[in-house]
Amino acid sequence: MREQTVPGYTCIILLIIGNICGGIISRRAFGGEINAQSAYYILAIMLIFSALMGYYNVKRNTRAHRKWMLRSVVYFSVVISARLIMLAARLIVSNIGTYHSLWRCDEVFFIVKDENTLIQQFPQCSSSTPSDNGLYVPVHASIYEGKLGTAAAVRVVQGMALWVATIIHMALVEAYIRSTESANSQRHGFVLEARDFDSEKTYSPRNSYW
Incomplete structure (x- = not known):
């Protein structure tokens, strides 16, 4: 049991630390869009809560621990699923061609690297210090328009991809838990067995399969 317990506790501790750090980073990640932020925060809460509930039920209720x-x-x-959804979604929004995301001028400058290009595409960003310009400008979301357009497309779909992936995963895991409920009905030793499990029959010396 120790071979399973120690890695499990370590994983939970690292998971909590990682989610706290992720929550801090999400304020700025992909432009800090509010839909992406909310998805990150809710996902972190769900993940930490489920891990702690699993830990709480390790010795109290094996069935609940498994779930x-x-x-x-x-x-x-x-x-992972959000990443796959995002790859497809950014292609879709690029083909639609009417989506934009808001960028600060200094963010745009960080991507284009050239002040003349910045001013040519976004005259509003004209400043003596473009790297410190906090003015917001709309950037066309399209993977066909270089690094800036691709980054804008990713920013547009990031929050949506996270929410869609979260809903899909929630639905699928609950469906799996329900479908395998009878196969994990009772505890026998350190494992869960089916509802109709007969320990005497299974482990009897007369059983040719044992």
């Missing part, structure tokens, strides 16, 4: 740890793992993988 909460399954939820924790599935919630943790939301970002």
Whole structure:
């Protein structure tokens, strides 16, 4: 059991630390869009809560422990699905061609690297210190318009991708838990067995499969 317990506790501790750091970073990540921020915060709460509930039920209720740890793992993988959704979504919004995201002039300057290009595309950003200009300008979201357009497309779809992935993962993990409920009905030793599990029959010396 120690081989499983120590890594489990370590994982929970690192998970909490990582989510706290992620929550801090999300204020600025992908432009700090409020829809992306809210998705990050809710996901972090869901993930930490499910992990702690799994820890709480380790020795109290094995069935509940299994359910909460399954939820924790599935919630943790939301970002993977969100990434795949984002790759498809940014292509869609680029083909639609009417989406924009708000960027500060200093953010645009960081991408284009050239002051003349910045002023040519965004005259509003004209300043003696473009790297410190906090004025916001709309940037066309399109993966066909270089690094800036691609970054704008990613910023547009990031929050949506996180929310969609979260909903999908929540629905699928609950469906899986319900569908496997009868197969993990009772505890026998350190494992969960089916509702109709017969320990005497399974572990009997007469059983040719044992």
